Amino acid sequence: MSTTPDTAAGSAARTGAAARRPGVGEQPQKLPMFALLALATAVFITSLTETLPAGLLPAMSRDLHVSESATGQTVTIYAIGTALTAIPLTAVTAGWRRKRLLLTAMAGFAVANTGTALSSLYGLTMAARCVAGVAAGLAWALLAGYARRLAPVHLQGRAIAIAMAGIPVALSLGVPAGTFLGKVTDWRVAFLSMTALTVVLLAWIATAVPDFPGQERGERPKMLHALRVPGVAPVLFVTLVFVLAHTIIYAYIATFLDDLGIGGNTDLVLLVFGAASLASIWIVGAQIHHRLRVLTVASSLLVAVAAAVLAVLADHTALVYVAAVLWGLGWGGVPTLLQTAAGDAGGESAADAAQAMLVTLWNVAMAGGGVIGGVLLDLSGSGSLPWSVLLLMLPVIAVIVLARSHGFPAKRPAA
Numbered sequence: 001m002s003t004t005p006d007t008a009a010g011s012a013a014r015t016g017a018a019a020r021r022p023g024v025g026e027q028p029q030k031l032p033m034f035a036l037l038a039l040a041t042a043v044f045i046t047s048l049t050e051t052l053p054a055g056l057l058p059a060m061s062r063d064l065h066v067s068e069s070a071t072g073q074t075v076t077i078y079a080i081g082t083a084l085t086a087i088p089l090t091a092v093t094a095g096w097r098r099k100r101l102l103l104t105a106m107a108g109f110a111v112a113n114t115g116t117a118l119s120s121l122y123g124l125t126m127a128a129r130c131v132a133g134v135a136a137g138l139a140w141a142l143l144a145g146y147a148r149r150l151a152p153v154h155l156q157g158r159a160i161a162i163a164m165a166g167i168p169v170a171l172s173l174g175v176p177a178g179t180f181l182g183k184v185t186d187w188r189v190a191f192l193s194m195t196a197l198t199v200v201l202l203a204w205i206a207t208a209v210p211d212f213p214g215q216e217r218g219e220r221p222k223m224l225h226a227l228r229v230p231g232v233a234p235v236l237f238v239t240l241v242f243v244l245a246h247t248i249i250y251a252y253i254a255t256f257l258d259d260l261g262i263g264g265n266t267d268l269v270l271l272v273f274g275a276a277s278l279a280s281i282w283i284v285g286a287q288i289h290h291r292l293r294v295l296t297v298a299s300s301l302l303v304a305v306a307a308a309v310l311a312v313l314a315d316h317t318a319l320v321y322v323a324a325v326l327w328g329l330g331w332g333g334v335p336t337l338l339q340t341a342a343g344d345a346g347g348e349s350a351a352d353a354a355q356a357m358l359v360t361l362w363n364v365a366m367a368g369g370g371v372i373g374g375v376l377l378d379l380s381g382s383g384s385l386p387w388s389v390l391l392l393m394l395p396v397i398a399v400i401v402l403a404r405s406h407g408f409p410a411k412r413p414a415a
Helices: 010-019 033-064 073-092 098-118 122-140 143-150 153-164 166-184 187-208 223-227 232-250 253-259 263-313 317-331 334-380 384-402
Strands: none
Touching: 033 073, 033 098, 033 122, 033 143, 033 153, 033 166, 033 187, 033 253, 033 263, 073 122, 073 334, 098 122, 098 143, 098 187, 122 334, 143 153, 143 334, 153 166, 153 263, 153 334, 166 187, 166 263, 223 232, 223 334, 232 253, 232 263, 232 334, 232 384, 253 263, 263 317, 263 334, 263 384, 334 384
């Protein structure tokens, strides 16, 4: 979890999009749905590969002969791999043809998930998860921008929303299905299923997704310049802390529910969370053009309330499901909201650099969430996790509310 835009397709994408703007009297171009659905499936695979251990933690822990907090670091090492490599690998591969880069990234997932499924050694499993994280660094820096380049300018937002729908589908269907599959068969089968899906996707991309050129050397994003653009820093701060808060509990949700005595319902709780996430992304997709600020404030408040319910009232099973609904409604649209806010804040001069930093900070936060969650689990028990989320959400809400002129303005910049 995580979602990020194309840092290597920026100004060329915008120039190409402008060239495709329909003229007076022309019919609007249609979205290439088959190609966009391939990208959505790629997003689904990257998201599910990242979060699948959350539902399989106890079983993985037993087979790898390590503690659940140590097993939770499989999420951390994935995020570290992405955080350390997203910017440098994006720069190195900026000149590659886009389809070649996408196929390479997705092949990395097939190798990594196969390695995870076949490994019986903790160190080898961690190495495979790191490879998956490196592949994710390439994929996340590519997918949203790829979707944008496939669409005429007036439909680019919708194209990105379609591609990013893979995230809530992974949460609502993928993680619960993987958890259920791991429960009735073996957790390794869940990872092998991911490999099989990736092989199908590679053929799909090869036949259905158009190719685009890479980026000229002079168009590479400039990071320090982006940080000085008003609004970029608040968006990046919110990204870092919001994702950190989410990951602290999500990475250990199976353990948290097990300690409540409802570990057998983990797949159902995740299904409820994911269904609410789907609703959230639909709402955000429909309203983001006019209500980005309101939606971002609402999302942060919903996650904070969900954390409060889990912290105080988790002894009541029904309220755990209520919290899952609130959490899903708050979290589902966050990737789209923060990605859009970063692009808006950066503007023409710094959008790509802002998005590249968002990729890195997103995954730094996921790595930090896995580490901090594991430490809290060992030192204070799983009951401390929702309290930590609630504490972290307070500065997130404050920054969003205060960044009313730049970062999260009431009115988005004109397209």
